[in-house]
Amino acid sequence: MTRLQARDLKFGFDSRLIIDGIEIELVSGEVVALVGANGAGKTTLLQLLSRHLKPGSGTVSFDENNIVEWSRRTLSQRIALMPQFENRDSSLRVIDVVSLGRMPHCGWWLPMSLVDHQRVDEAIQAAGLDALRERKIDALSGGEWRRMILARSLAQDASVLLLDEPIAGLDLKYQVEVLDHVRRMTKQKDLVTVITLHDLNMAASFADRIAVLHQGRLIADGPTVDVLQPELIELAFGIAVEVIKHPIHGTPLVILCANPRSAFAR
Numbered sequence: 323m324t325r326l327q328a329r330d331l332k333f334g335f336d337s338r339l340i341i342d343g344i345e346i347e348l349v350s351g352e353v354v355a356l357v358g359a360n361g362a363g364k365t366t367l368l369q370l371l372s373r374h375l376k377p378g379s380g381t382v383s384f385d386e387n388n389i390v391e392w393s394r395r396t397l398s399q400r401i402a403l404m405p406q407f408e409n410r411d412s413s414l415r416v417i418d419v420v421s422l423g424r425m426p427h428c429g430w431w432l433p434m435s436l437v438d439h440q441r442v443d444e445a446i447q448a449a450g451l452d453a454l455r456e457r458k459i460d461a462l463s464g465g466e467w468r469r470m471i472l473a474r475s476l477a478q479d480a481s482v483l484l485l486d487e488p489i490a491g492l493d494l495k496y497q498v499e500v501l502d503h504v505r506r507m508t509k510q511k512d513l514v515t516v517i518t519l520h521d522l523n524m525a526a527s528f529a530d531r532i533a534v535l536h537q538g539r540l541i542a543d544g545p546t547v548d549v550l551q552p553e554l555i556e557l558a559f560g561i562a563v564e565v566i567k568h569p570i571h572g573t574p575l576v577i578l579c580a581n582p583r584s585a586f587a588r
Contacts (some may be wrong), residue, residue, distance in 0.1 A: 324350040324385060324481050326371065326401075326514050326564070331380035332369055340366050341377075342538040350481070350512040353505050355525035356548075358535035359559050364518040365406055367535065368484045371516070374405040385480070398426035402480035404472055406487050406518075416462070416470050417455040420445055423477030441477050448503045449473035450496060464491040472500060476507070482514040484509075489524070497521075501528040526550055526573045534558050550574040 328350040333341040339533040341363050348354055356364050369375040371382055382389050389397060400552040402423070412419075415474065422443065424438040434442075446455055452472040454462070462470065472488050489497040501517075505528050519525045525532055525546065528573050532549040534542040536558045542549045555563050555576065 324512070325383075326482050327383045328367075328371060329383070330382050331367075331370055331382065332378045332380060333366060333375060334493070340538050341370060341492050343380075344538075344540050346533060346540060346543060348482075348514045348516060350514050351420050351509060352530045353508050353515045353517065353528060353532055354531045355529035356533050356535065357461055357522060357525055357558070361556070362535040363538040364535055365486055366411070367488050368403060368516065369516065371482075372401050372422045372484050373397055374403060395426050398478065398480070400480050401482040401484065402475045402478040404475040404483075404485045406490070408471060412459055412461050415455070416451055416457050416459060416473075417442065417446065419470055420455075420473045420477050421450075423474040423479075426478065441479050445473040445477035448476055448507075450499060465493065465496065469496065469500070470494060480513075483516070485515070485517045487517070487518050489521075497524065504528075506542055522550060522555070526568075526575070527571065543561050547574055550576060 328344055331341055331344040332339060344367065346380065356367065358364055366375065370377050371394055373382070384400060386422050389401070401519050411564070421442050422432065423440060424434055428434050428438050446452060449472050451469055455467060459467070459470065468488065468491050472485065475483065488504070489500055492500065501524060504515060504517065507513065517529070529546055531544060532542070532546050533540060535556065536550060541558065542554055550565050552563050552565055555561070555565070562581055564577045566577060568575040
């Protein structure tokens with residue numbers, strides 16, 4: 323069983339702590355949804371877990387090995403981060419960008435093997451990009467771009483998958499297809515998977531656990547049915563909700579207490 327652990331993790335700028343003493347253990351075979359209001363520290367935590375940022379104090383370990391001691395190539399073979407934002411100025415094709423996910427395995431100068439090409443094809447299919455594989459990336463829509471970056475992360479074939487808002491900008495069909503594929507892959511390949519999400523109902527539908535960040539602190543971490551409670555959601559997001567049982571799936575279903583149309587009733 324693969325374990326990714328953060329122990330007393332702290333990070334900040336000047337005197338402001340963005341991540342304040344987080345302790346979390348992530349194990350293979352589970353999809354963990356990381357939720358919280360804007361500015362809660364979700365993206366920063368993923369960057370710390372992937373060593374894209376260096377913590378002010380505390381450690382991140384992979385199976386008891388401190389990741390700070392790994393080479394960049396070893397790190398990239400084991401931990402894949404899908405970023406929320408990335409430079410789009412390029413004339414590369416979609417297949418070129420997705421193929422970059424294989425570089426930690428085959429290197430920059432060696433030709434890709436049959437296995438490498440298979441992983442790239444699998445990732446392109448999983449992200450629904452078959453028809454776009456030859457398209458120049460500067461011609462992609464925002465949603466198509468997000469699916470391409472997801473495909474690159476999937477092609478990396480790492481043991482740990484950290485996805486920062488993977489369904490942002492996608493229509494409902496692709497949101498469901500992407501999260502369903504990530505969940506199935508997590509179970510089949512026994513991955514450690516963490517996904518930042520804003521949609522609590524999507525989190526309830528696809529995640530095994532939900533971890534809630536509030537002002538840089540982890541205020542809840544557990545099964546979706548235990549974490550998605552009205553009081554906790556109001557604390558983390560500042561809005562009153564009710565949580566009922568989904569009539570079809572039985573998962574928690576978060577409903578606004580306030581009528582969003584009431585302000586326009588007059």
